[in-house]
Amino acid sequence: MKKSNEGPATRIGRPRITNQGEIQHAAMRLFNSRGFEDVTMDEIADAAGVSRRTLFRYFATKHDLVWGEFDGSLLTMRLLLEQYARELPLREALRKAVIDFNSVPDSELETHRQRMRMILGVPGLQAHSTLKYADWRKEIVDFLREQGVGSKSSWYPDLIGHLCLAASLSAYENWLECEGSDLCTLLDQAYSMLIIGLNEDLTAPTATQLKQSRTTSRAASTRQAARTRSKN
Amino acid sequence: MKKSNEGPATRIGRPRITNQGEIQHAAMRLFNSRGFEDVTMDEIADAAGVSRRTLFRYFATKHDLVWGEFDGSLLTMRLLLEQYARELPLREALRKAVIDFNSVPDSELETHRQRMRMILGVPGLQAHSTLKYADWRKEIVDFLREQGVGSKSSWYPDLIGHLCLAASLSAYENWLECEGSDLCTLLDQAYSMLIIGLNEDLTAPTATQLKQSRTTSRAASTRQAARTRSKN
DNA sequence: CATGTTAATGACACCAAGTGCCAAATGGAA
DNA sequence: TTCCATTTGGCACTTGGTGTCATTAACATG
Numbered sequence: 001m002k003k004s005n006e007g008p009a010t011r012i013g014r015p016r017i018t019n020q021g022e023i024q025h026a027a028m029r030l031f032n033s034r035g036f037e038d039v040t041m042d043e044i045a046d047a048a049g050v051s052r053r054t055l056f057r058y059f060a061t062k063h064d065l066v067w068g069e070f071d072g073s074l075l076t077m078r079l080l081l082e083q084y085a086r087e088l089p090l091r092e093a094l095r096k097a098v099i100d101f102n103s104v105p106d107s108e109l110e111t112h113r114q115r116m117r118m119i120l121g122v123p124g125l126q127a128h129s130t131l132k133y134a135d136w137r138k139e140i141v142d143f144l145r146e147q148g149v150g151s152k153s154s155w156y157p158d159l160i161g162h163l164c165l166a167a168s169l170s171a172y173e174n175w176l177e178c179e180g181s182d183l184c185t186l187l188d189q190a191y192s193m194l195i196i197g198l199n200e201d202l203t204a205p206t207a208t209q210l211k212q213s214r215t216t217s218r219a220a221s222t223r224q225a226a227r228t229r230s231k232n
Numbered sequence: 233m234k235k236s237n238e239g240p241a242t243r244i245g246r247p248r249i250t251n252q253g254e255i256q257h258a259a260m261r262l263f264n265s266r267g268f269e270d271v272t273m274d275e276i277a278d279a280a281g282v283s284r285r286t287l288f289r290y291f292a293t294k295h296d297l298v299w300g301e302f303d304g305s306l307l308t309m310r311l312l313l314e315q316y317a318r319e320l321p322l323r324e325a326l327r328k329a330v331i332d333f334n335s336v337p338d339s340e341l342e343t344h345r346q347r348m349r350m351i352l353g354v355p356g357l358q359a360h361s362t363l364k365y366a367d368w369r370k371e372i373v374d375f376l377r378e379q380g381v382g383s384k385s386s387w388y389p390d391l392i393g394h395l396c397l398a399a400s401l402s403a404y405e406n407w408l409e410c411e412g413s414d415l416c417t418l419l420d421q422a423y424s425m426l427i428i429g430l431n432e433d434l435t436a437p438t439a440t441q442l443k444q445s446r447t448t449s450r451a452a453s454t455r456q457a458a459r460t461r462s463k464n
Numbered sequence: 465c466a467t468g469t470t471a472a473t474g475a476c477a478c479c480a481a482g483t484g485c486c487a488a489a490t491g492g493a494a
Numbered sequence: 495t496t497c498c499a500t501t502t503g504g505c506a507c508t509t510g511g512t513g514t515c516a517t518t519a520a521c522a523t524g
Contacts, residue, residue, distance in 0.1 A: 011471085015519070051473065053473075053474060053475075062511095123363055129359075131359055155406040156434075163425075193391055198323050204382055242492070244493075244498075245498085245501060246489060272480065282502085286502055288483080
C-alpha cells in the first residue's frame with residue numbers, strides 16, 4: 001500500500017524513470033489541445049517518454065489520467081468532516097467540509113476548471129466518474145454512521161450521501177456554465193436548498209430565506225448537538 | 233427516427249432476421265447465468281443466431297443490451313409529469329410521476345430486480361448508466377422550466393433534477409438490499425425527505441412528520457397552484 | 465571487483481469492444 | 495425478369511487493457 005515513490009532516500013532496484021505527475025501533465029496537455037477522445041494511450045506514452053506498458057502501470061485506465069490524485073484526497077475529506085463535526089452541528093459540518101474540500105487556490109483554478117470541464121463534458125469520462133463519486137459518497141456515509149445518524153440498518157445516511165453528491169454536482173455544472181461565478185458560493189447555495197427542502201411550487205428560496213435557514217440552525221444548535229454527540 | 237420494424241405491413245428490402253427484444257432476451261439469459269462481464273458480444277451474437285456485426289447494429293454497445301427500451305420510455309415519464317401537474321402542486325406531481333414511472337406489474341417484478349441489480353452492481357454498467365440518468369434528469373428539468381420554475385438562466389431546476397435522481401437512486405439501492413421491500417414505498421419516503429429538507433442533526437424525520445408534510449402541502453396547494461400555472 | 469537481489473522497464477502477443485467498408489442475400493415493384 | 499431498397503455478414507482495422515517474460519539498473523555483500 002505504501003507508495004514506492006516515497007520510500008527511504010536510497011531505494012533498491014531499478015530507479016523509476018518517471019512519476020505520476022509527469023505523465024499526467026503530458027497527458028493533460030494533449031487532452032487540452034486535442035480533446036480527450038482523440039488522444040490515444042500510445043501517443044501519451046510517447047509524449048511522456050515511456051513505453052505503453054509502463055504507462056498502464058502508472059495509470060490503470062485512460063480515465064484515471066484525468067482524475068489524478070482524487071483517490072488520495074478522500075482522506076482529507078474524511079478529516080475535514082471529523083474536524084468540523086467537533087464544533088458544528090452535523091448539517092453544517094457537512095456543508096463546510098464539502099466546501100473546503102472543493103476549494104482550490106487561485107493559482108490552480110484554471111487547471112481545475114479545465115479538468116472538471118473535461119470530466120463533466122466528455123461522456124466517457126462522465127460515466128467513469130460515477131465510480132469516483134461512489135467513493136466520495138462512501139466517506140460521507142461512513143462518517144454519518146459513525147456519528148450515529150440513522151439506526152444500524154437505516155438507509156437514511158445513504159440518502160444523505162446521494163443528496164450531497166447531487167447538490168455538489170449541480171453546483172459544479174453551474175460553475176462551469178457561468179464564467180465569473182465562484183464555486184464555493186454555489187456549493188453553499190446548493191447545500192442551503194438541501195436544508196430547506198423543496199417548497200410547494202418549487203420556487204427557489206429567496207436569499208433571506210437561505211440566510212435565515214443558516215442562522216436559525218446555528219441558534220438551535222446547542223441542545224441538538226449535545227443529543228447527537230451522546231449517540232456516539 | 234421511425235422504427236423500421238413497425239412500418240407498413242409490406243416493407244421493401246430484405247426482411248429483418250430478428251428484433252431488439254429477441255436479442256435482448258438471449259443476452260440477458262447469458263448475463264444472468266454467467267455475469268455481465270464474462271459474456272462476450274460474440275457469444276451473444278451466437279446465442280441470438282445473428283452475426284456479430286448485425287448485433288452491433290441492433291445495440292450500439294454491450295451496456296445497451298441491459299438498458300433495453302429505457303430511452304423510449306422517457307416519453308412516458310414526460311407525459312406523466314404533465315398529467316399530474318394539471319391536478320397537483322408541482323412538488324407532488326414530481327413525486328407521483330416518478331413513482332408511477334418506476335412501477336412495474338408483479339409479473340415483471342423479478343426481471344426488473346435482476347436488471348437493476350446488474351445495473352447498480354456491475355461497475356462498468358453503473359458508470360454507463362450515468363448517461364441514461366442524464367436523459368432522465370433532462371426530462372424533469374425541461375418539464376420544470378416549462379412550468380415556469382426558476383428564471384430563464386436559473387440553475388434551480390437542474391438542482392432539483394439532480395436531487396430527484398439522488399432520491400430515486402437511493403430508494404433503488406435500498407430496494408435491492410432489502411428482499412421484501414416495496415419500491416414505491418421507498419421512493420415515496422425518499423421524496424418526502426426532499427420536501428422536508430435536512431434537519432439540524434440529520435436525524436431521519438419521523439413517520440408523522442412525513443405524513444404531515446404531505447397533508448399540509450395539499451392544504452396550501454390551491455393558491456400556489458394557480459400562481460404557478462399563470463407563469464406558463 | 466564479481467555476484468546476487470530487488471524492482472522497474474519495455475517488447476510482444478493477446479483479448480474484447482467497437483467501426484468502416486463492401487459484397488451478398490432477400491424481398492417488393494416496375 | 496430486372497431493378498431497387500434494405501438488411502445481413504464477412505473482414506480488416508483501431509483502441510483500451512492484460513499477461514508474460516526477458517532486460518536493465520541500482521544496491522548489497524563477499
